[in-house]
Amino acid sequence: MVVATEQPTHIEFFFDPICPYAYQTSLWIRDVREQLGFSINWRFFSLEEMNRTGDSKHPWEREIAYGWSQMRVSAWLRRQSMDWCDRHYDVCGKALHIEGRRPYDRTVAMQLLSEADLPTNAWDDALADPTTHDDVRRDHDDAVNIHAGFGVPIIIIPGARAVFGPVVVPVPPADKALELWDMTVAYSKFPGLFEIKTPKTNNDLQVIGNIFKPYLEARQWPTIMNPAP
Numbered sequence: 001m002v003v004a005t006e007q008p009t010h011i012e013f014f015f016d017p018i019c020p021y022a023y024q025t026s027l028w029i030r031d032v033r034e035q036l037g038f039s040i041n042w043r044f045f046s047l048e049e050m051n052r053t054g055d056s057k058h059p060w061e062r063e064i065a066y067g068w069s070q071m072r073v074s075a076w077l078r079r080q081s082m083d084w085c086d087r088h089y090d091v092c093g094k095a096l097h098i099e100g101r102r103p104y105d106r107t108v109a110m111q112l113l114s115e116a117d118l119p120t121n122a123w124d125d126a127l128a129d130p131t132t133h134d135d136v137r138r139d140h141d142d143a144v145n146i147h148a149g150f151g152v153p154i155i156i157i158p159g160a161r162a163v164f165g166p167v168v169v170p171v172p173p174a175d176k177a178l179e180l181w182d183m184t185v186a187y188s189k190f191p192g193l194f195e196i197k198t199p200k201t202n203n204d205l206q207v208i209g210n211i212f213k214p215y216l217e218a219r220q221w222p223t224i225m226n227p228a229p
Contacts, residue, residue: 015152019153028166035177043142045139048068050150053224096214150164
């Protein structure tokens with residue numbers, strides 16, 4: 001497959017740092033970015049809010065929330081530099097989804113900021129600033145109200161429709177990464193096409209489970225799967 005000649009100069013990528021599927025897709029899109037040279041505007045989406053049940057608190061009502069608090073720190077960093085936000089998601093994602101560490105724990109969070117050469121005051125300053133709630137909530141509301149988002153990853157290519165996904169596990173090698181990108185661009189521009197989905201066999205689920213093992217062992221919340229619209 002030949003990569004399309006017309007490539008965007010930038011895309012938007014909505015993520016929640018606690019989503020293992022979004023993390024896998026983020027590894028793929030970083031590879032594509034490296035090869036094609038576009039920039040990524042990282043934006044936020046809250047699975048905790050989307051999957052909130054009954055009278056449980058909104059994530060912005062809790063002192064510490066699993067993904068929401070991490071995104072508040074990313075939002076504080078994003079105000080200074082999109083690259084800082086990029087590096088924060090990268091290091092937090094690796095910690096949770098590969099190393100089985102808990103980046104929403106303050107001690108771990110401080111270690112990760114240091115490892116990514118980011119200001120270690122970001123955690124405390126972001127959580128002390130109530131307006132970081134507004135940044136995360138604004139992105140989440142845009143994803144839901146403008147792009148009809150129900151989960152992540154969501155990719156926005158200028159001039160095209162929002163794409164949920166691609167959901168790809170494991171991450172494809174570099175040459176296949178560009179093939180998948182070509183398919184994603186084509187999908188986003190094809191009118192009336194809303195879903196292509198591959199059923200997961202037992203073997204597929206075993207492969208995914210093995211890749212997600214660090215995340216599954218580290219997380220402290222149950223999986224909630226609301227049906228997609």
